[in-house]
Amino acid sequence: MPRAGLDPAAVVAAGAALADEVGFAHLTMGLLAQRLGVRTPSLYKHVGGQDDLNRRIAALAMSEAADAVGGAVQGYAGRDALAAAARAFRAFVLEHPGRYAATIGVEPADRDDPMAVAARRLLGAFTAVLRGYEIAEPDVDHALRMLRSLCHGFATLQAADGFQWSADIDESFEWLITFADRGLRAVRTGDVSSAAPSP
């Protein structure tokens, strides 16, 4: 019986691909083993178990998302950068719904957790987008969270088929980009302050 030649990276990559195919909730150790042409217990030579596998898939997804968004932003600024980042992020989530789902609800163990490192890298890509809007320091964190909520919310709702009604979804997303762009420019001009809401 020849060896399969597996290693942790190959197992995690196959697990991520399988999650994209069958949905993260249906990703099972047995199914993954079958896909790899191996018996289930053999996987434990490469990953610690299902929980460990999930965390590694989440880290991989975060890292890939950071690459996608970071790469898409290169050479753009302002509205173009925002649009590129948002489109790249949504495209990634829609192309890889399974591995992205793995990132939800996983809290990194410590700052050196690969998941945490990748998450900071993704955050950095969005921070670069904000730089073009010249937003005052106290507002940057808020704007970052707003941007992340918007992208995460839209992408996950669409991935979960949460938009059931009529209007075209791509059009809605472009509308959303324009909305965010206008809003962020208003932040620079001082229409939205970090202080308490206007009375």
Place this chain on the structure above:
Amino acid sequence: MPRAGLDPAAVVAAGAALADEVGFAHLTMGLLAQRLGVRTPSLYKHVGGQDDLNRRIAALAMSEAADAVGGAVQGYAGRDALAAAARAFRAFVLEHPGRYAATIGVEPADRDDPMAVAARRLLGAFTAVLRGYEIAEPDVDHALRMLRSLCHGFATLQAADGFQWSADIDESFEWLITFADRGLRAVRTGDVSSAAPSP
């Protein structure tokens, strides 16, 4: 051996409460039976199984969220209505993370599915908020999706402990409400159109 006096509603309510306590992913038929002082197979007299239980919890959560948002909006308009709706929605998700998690990834069977009915009711509450902004018809659907993405994204990211860095989260949320309010008012005045983004 006296009867426990259960019925479907009681089982679903206990399941939702348990999901809030231990997390939706850890909600198990055995654990729920134990909580109700009953053996596991007895639950099958009231719900069809785990999948049916999950769907009923999701429907309950949607219905409660619709009540919370709809009630909070009563008597307000414009920015006040938006703030009330957003705060009510976030408060609901943070107080009931388990049952809200049940709603993600559940697609209703048909239009009469209780889940679909409740979802339409929740959507209606947000539509009522938009009414105060006098947004043109072609933009209403986009604005609705934007609002839903924003609220869903922020609440789920916070519930999953996705915001790890320093700035105060409540402050970020108020900032986000102000941001959305300004943006929606700009939609009315025509700064954002439903047409393609400006060059």
Place this chain on the structure above:
DNA sequence: CAGGTTCGGCTAACGCCATTAGCTTTTAGC
């Protein structure tokens, strides 16, 4: 090229969970 060690696969077995079948007892209706 020989021999030992490490490493990656395997089978067997355990426990947990969801689910079904079939029995018993309570409860409600006539």
Place this chain on the structure above:
DNA sequence: GCTAAAAGCTAATGGCGTTAGCCGAACCTG
């Protein structure tokens, strides 16, 4: 009070994650 439906139970099945322990392949050393 009798009957029938409803609500609980025990027992059993199958699937999954996981662990223990075995055995052969690959690699490194001399």
